[in-house]
Structures are given as C-alpha cells and as structure tokens.
Amino acid sequence: MQCIESIKEFGGYLNRYRHDSAACHCEMTFSVYLPPQAETGRVPALYWLSGLTCTDENARVKAGAQRYAAEHGIALVFPDTSPRGDDVAGVAERYDLGKGAGFYVNATQPPWATHYQMYTYVSEELPALLEANLPLLPGVKSVSGHSMGGHGALICALKDPAGYKSVSAFAPICHPMESSWGQGCFTAYLGDDTQAWQAYDATFLVEAGARVADILIDQGTEDEFYAGKQLLPETFQAACARAGQAVTLRMQDGYDHSYHFIATFIGEHIAYHARALKGS
C-alpha cells in the first residue's frame, strides 16, 4: 500500500492510501486517521462504512470524528464504498447500483462478481493489510457506518461476532431484502434467488440466530429515507426483541439523513466503541 496523502489533524495524521486489492481485483483507495497515541504504540481501530455515493472522502471531511478518535486513542478506517476504475462495471445514470453502491456484499452475478467483493474486502483483506502495515492492535476492531454503510456495519458484526468488539450504526438499512435500494442491488449482485440475499440482511441474520453483545443505532425522525421505508429500524428492533438480541435504537427527534446528523452523535458512538475496544 502506498501513502498518497498525509494531513495533520488533532495531533495525529489523516492518511490516504492506494493499493491493489486482491478481493476486488482493482486498485482501491482508502483513508486512515491515526491518532497521536499511534506514534508511541499500537491502537485499536474503528472501521467506518459509508453510504451510497460516498468514497473514503465524505466521512473524513464531514463527520467530525477525528476529534473524538484523538481523544480516545482510536484509529479510524474509511474504506471506499465499491470497487473503482474503468474496468469495473457500473451504471453511470444510477447512484444506487454499481460504483458507490457496493452494499458490502460479495457479488456472484455477472458483470458484478469480478470486482464487487466488498464484504471480503472490508472484513478480511483491509484489516489484514492494515494490521500488517500500521500501528494497529491486531484483531482489536469495531465497526460503524451510515445508511448503506450502517447495513454493512450490522452484517459485518453479525456474520463475525468474534471479529468486532462492538457495532453501531447511523440510519442503517436494517432489512435490505425489504427495501427498494437493497432489492435493486441484491438482485443485480446476488441474483433472483432471495435465499442468497439472507446472508447479507441484518434482520434475517438476527432471526436466524446471529448474536452480538450489543447494538447501538441512531435514527433521525425527519430522515426522508426513513419515511420512504428504506431503513426499517423498527422491523429490526422487533426481530431483535423476538430473538433476545440486545439493541438500543434511539429515535433522534428532528434529525435528517445527512452528515450533520452524524456529526451530532458521532462523539457518543466513538465513546461507546472506545469502552468496548479499551476493555479488550
């Protein structure tokens, strides 16, 4: 991996890297914030999975997370949301399929399967790469994300409970099999057989017995995609209640789907992850 940019922030460094991804078969770009504590020792990492249309850039600029990461001594990892490049399949006129919309699944269908292996990329390839090359504590990681990335965070933790110390999400797509965004991408990436979709649906995973210690979710009440039934947090909450899975769903009055909502509550999420990451 090659460092292509390094910017000092809150006493640490916000770095950007490029590398050849084995999982995605293309060059990928990501960012990592290394807090000041990483200069003298290894630190735990919080993976942040972004939403539709984002790259690694959005959250690092808009979320205001670096301040809290520096306070707690936690690295932030910002992957891209899909494979990129001229060789990679995409749909230029759509923001909700293809580039910028990888949905954190391993695609099985042409033309997507060649590059769209985002689940393996964010949950295996990237952690292994970073733990080998940066001052991170091996295996001490948590995950959070927004919207499509909130879905990604939930499935990463539910599919690999031992791999993450904690999980949280902002306005996640909790039940993609029942949202039009999820249905569109899952049909393209995974095919028409909805049984293949279940492995990437947080609500289904909880119903099927997956368990993590706790889940924190913030959802704005004025979120247009919540109103549009793309997110379905209550459906997930009900599934958790039936299954005995602990979840804290906080309905945040008056907040929308934007990074201004995330900025408001990211400090509480990072404190939540810090407790789990530091306890390890």
Place this chain on the structure above:
Amino acid sequence: MQCIESIKEFGGYLNRYRHDSAACHCEMTFSVYLPPQAETGRVPALYWLSGLTCTDENARVKAGAQRYAAEHGIALVFPDTSPRGDDVAGVAERYDLGKGAGFYVNATQPPWATHYQMYTYVSEELPALLEANLPLLPGVKSVSGHSMGGHGALICALKDPAGYKSVSAFAPICHPMESSWGQGCFTAYLGDDTQAWQAYDATFLVEAGARVADILIDQGTEDEFYAGKQLLPETFQAACARAGQAVTLRMQDGYDHSYHFIATFIGEHIAYHARALKGS
C-alpha cells in the same frame, strides 16, 4: 430573506438563506447556525469569512464548528465569498479573482464595482439583516476566517473596532499588498494606485494606528501558501510589535492550509470568542 434549507445539528438548526443584496446588487446565499439557546433568547454571533474558492457551504460542512457553537450558545454566520450570478463579472479560468475571490473589499473599478461590494456586505448589510430577522443580540458580534477570509476578519475588526467584540484568524493573508493573491485582486478591484489598497491591508491598518483589544492567529508550519509568502504572518506580527497592538500568533507545527487544520483549533477559537461575546 428566504430560508431555503434547515437541518437540525447539535440541538440547533443550520439554516440556509437567500436574499437580494442591496450592496452587491444580486441575489446572495448565506448560512447561519442557530444554537439551541436561540430558541429561548437572543444569542451573540460569530461571523466566519471563508477563503478563495469557497461558498457558504465549505465551513459549515468541514470546520466542525457547530459543536462548539452549541456548547457556548453562539450563532455562526457563513457568508458567501463573492457576489454570484450570470450578471456578475468573473474570470472562469481563475480561482483567485472574481467569483469566489471577493477579498472582502468594495471594488471601485469596472467591471467589478457593480457587484463586488463585499466589505459593506459582510460588515454592514448582513449584520443589519440578520439582527432584524433572527434571534441575535444586536451589535454583539465577533469575526474569524480562513486565508482570504482571515484577511477579511482582520480588516473588518481593524476598520471597525467598536463593531466586533473579538477577532481571530486561521492562516490569514496578513499583508495582501505584498502577496501575489492580494496584488492581483487589489489591482483589479481597486486600481493601480496602491494608496487605495491600504484601507484593506491589515498590516498597513495597524501601522496607520488602527487598534483592537487582541488578535488571535493560528498558522500551520506546513502550509504551502505560508511557504509561498502569500500569508506573511511574521510581517504582521512585527508591525503589531512596533505599533503596540496585542497579537497572539501561534505557529502550529506540522499543520497545513486545509480545513483539517481549522477543525483542530476551531474549538479554541470559539472559546476565545465566547469569552469576549459573553463578557459584553
């Protein structure tokens, strides 16, 4: 003025407005963050003047200032950096003249003089408009800014010491008469006679006797425009020392010119302004 967007953040509201500017003879867009305290009473205001290429959007998204404004109960005002619109003179191929580069002066030369009246706009028209229409404490305002906007903040305070409770700046253009950015804009907006430039040059104003209670400046040591002698903070510091003007210039080791630098120190600046604004 018409509110065109309102987003809840940190318990308050980040609003965007459009209005017909009498000073600039065109429609102007600006943003205001109203902290939660503004729901029950009038609050003081910090005007933030942005740098080259910016609109009202950059700082409200990237600076991370709203958190601190909510803590201290201070409104943030984000004006645009120039007049806008098809009728407004501009130079499409230049980022450092015309649209996005108003330099907070009142232009006297054609074709700029018709619309480029940014000094009057940010220091008179906008405060009067906002104090009449929003829950702001009349006359209780401070000013800060970045780069070209840091220059703007310094000259606003030095030209009207009674108008501002405090002033600070990030990487300001301290002596535009001696920077190529400033020379380019001042020649275009104010003409070839450099005597006309002096009214908008912070270093000259201090040398000529202008006084404010205190000035706080942060400057990153790895700032490419500092290295390129566009900013000249030491020249300003020396002029202040000769004139007996208090100034605190903090050279911040390793920081660049970006909003990541601003985000790191904006909390200290807002606390600095809060002390002055609350003391009034």
